[in-house]
Amino acid sequence: MQQNQSQGLLTFQLSSQQTFAIGTLKVQEIIPYKPYRPIPNAHPYVLGAADFRGKTIAVIDMPAAVGFRPIASEEMANCVIIVTDCSRQLVGFLVRGIDKISPCDWKKIVPPPSHLGKGTYMTGVTHIEDSLVQLLDVELLLDQIYPNEANTELPHVSPDVLARLVEQHILLVDDSAVARRQLMTALDDLGLSYQVKHNGHDAFDYMKQSQAEGQAVTILVSDIEMPGLDGYELTFEVRSAPAIADAYIILHTSLSSEISVDRAKQVGADEALTKFDAIELVQAISRGCQGRPSET
Numbered sequence: 001m002q003q004n005q006s007q008g009l010l011t012f013q014l015s016s017q018q019t020f021a022i023g024t025l026k027v028q029e030i031i032p033y034k035p036y037r038p039i040p041n042a043h044p045y046v047l048g049a050a051d052f053r054g055k056t057i058a059v060i061d062m063p064a065a066v067g068f069r070p071i072a073s074e075e076m077a078n079c080v081i082i083v084t085d086c087s088r089q090l091v092g093f094l095v096r097g098i099d100k101i102s103p104c105d106w107k108k109i110v111p112p113p114s115h116l117g118k119g120t121y122m123t124g125v126t127h128i129e130d131s132l133v134q135l136l137d138v139e140l141l142l143d144q145i146y147p148n149e150a151n152t153e154l155p156h157v158s159p160d161v162l163a164r165l166v167e168q169h170i171l172l173v174d175d176s177a178v179a180r181r182q183l184m185t186a187l188d189d190l191g192l193s194y195q196v197k198h199n200g201h202d203a204f205d206y207m208k209q210s211q212a213e214g215q216a217v218t219i220l221v222s223d224i225e226m227p228g229l230d231g232y233e234l235t236f237e238v239r240s241a242p243a244i245a246d247a248y249i250i251l252h253t254s255l256s257s258e259i260s261v262d263r264a265k266q267v268g269a270d271e272a273l274t275k276f277d278a279i280e281l282v283q284a285i286s287r288g289c290q291g292r293p294s295e296t
Contacts, residue, residue, distance in 0.1 A: 007106075007225075009126075011099035011133055012082065014063040021126075021133045023225055024101060025255050028083040028090065029053075033076050043145045050092060052083055062093040065141050066121050071096065086138045087254040087275045089146070102128050109135060109227035111175070111199065123175050124227035135227075139254055139275070143178040154189055155279045157286070162190065164289040169215055170194040173203040173234070174223040174252070179275060183221065183252075186278040200229030204237055207244045217247050219288040221281070224253040224260060232267045239268035248288035252281070 009021040010030075029052075036048030036059045045065040049056050059081060064070035071079060071094055081092040109124040112134075124135040157165070172183045175198055187194050197203040200222070207217045220238065224231035231251050239245050251264040251272045264272035270292060271284045 007104065008101050009104045009128070009133065009135070010082070010101050011128065012080075012095045013097040013099065014066055014095060015068045019099060019128075019131055019133050020066075020136050021128075022082070022084070022136055022138055023104075023255075025225075025260065026084045026086050026138060028085050030098060031081050031083060031092075033079045033081060033094065045145055047094060050081070052090075052092065055090065057083065057090050057092050059092045059094055060141075060145065062095050062141070065145065066136070084138060085255075087142060088277075089142055091142070104128075106226075106230050107228055111227055123225075137176055137178070139176045139178045153278060154186065155282050157190060157282065161286050161289070165190065165192055165286065168192075168218045168285075168289060169210065170219045170221065170285065171197065171203060171206065171217045172221050173197045173200060173226070173231070175199055175226045176223065176254075179223060179252070179254075182276045182278075183281070186281055190282065200226050200231065200234035200237075204229065204234055207238065207247065208241065211243045216244060218291075219250070219285055220247045221250045221252050221285070224251055224255060224264070231269075232263060235264070235267045235269050246292060248292055250281075250284050250288065 008024045010024050010027055011019050011021045014020055034050050036050040038048045039046060045061050047059045047061050050059050061071050079094050079096055080098050081094055083092045109126045111124055112120055112122040121137050121140055122134045123137045126133050170192065172180065172194055174180050174183065180196060184196065195206065197206055203222065210217055222231040222234055235249050235251065238247055238249065249269045251269045252275055253260050253272065254275045261272040273280050273284060
């Protein structure tokens with residue numbers, strides 16, 4: 001599979017000493033600072049509301065949310081708002097400065113050092129022109145500020161469908177702790193068993209090993225944006241390996257983009273869902289119980 005050059009990295013400054021980034025497919029627009037209106041009882045990191053192309057969006061102090069010094073009022077005129085569309089939420093992140101958009105080989109993004117623990121807002125690190133760049137976990141940031149936004153209501157599942165679900169060997173793959181928790185909670189509430197991996201390489205190795213042991217993965221639910229082997233490439237590798245190619249593949253992404261859905265189909269995914277809606281997830285997994293349609 002050719003290297004995915006469709007998504008680069010937008011690098012920006014939250015402090016004077018470190019460079020951070022998010023994937024460009026999450027970015028709707030970059031706009032100069034504009035005055036905002038206070039929102040009563042808002043989260044401390046939400047500065048207020050601003051108008052954006054006929055919509056009202058929340059403006060979040062990203063440095064403060066990540067743990068750096070909040071942006072002072074006298075700094076704001078020189079700041080920039082990154083408008084993102086992530087996990088069904090359109091928000092603006094106020095940052096101290098934009099660096100640039102750079103092409104990115106996502107295979108060269110590595111997981112953050114394990115000694116940072118679970119509280120880090122990083123999903124990976126990489127180097128751009130010899131500078132260390134930290135990839136921010138936007139899903140975690142939004143979950144901390146809007147913890148109840150995701151739709152976690154479960155659909156009604158009939159006894160016969162549940163019986164088929166219980167028989168499935170389900171593999172969940174996501175580098176975001178928030179997304180893993182949401183996926184696991186939905187399946188736990190249905191009483192289903194599953195395995196969890198944090199990246200595409202481990203998932204692919206697990207699928208090959210499980211097949212060799214006679215316990216093939218039947219349903220794969222994978223994130224798209226992941227360090228190393230991303231969801232597109234994982235799907236391509238699975239479809240290219242005859243022994244495991246029959247798995248029903250659901251790509252699960254925070255990217256609210258037709259581009260991501262179209263590309264998911266091109267590489268062989270059976271479905272593509274936008275995070276997070278438990279009803280859509282369970283319905284997709286239920287369809288996976290029927291297996292992949294025969295190709296003619």
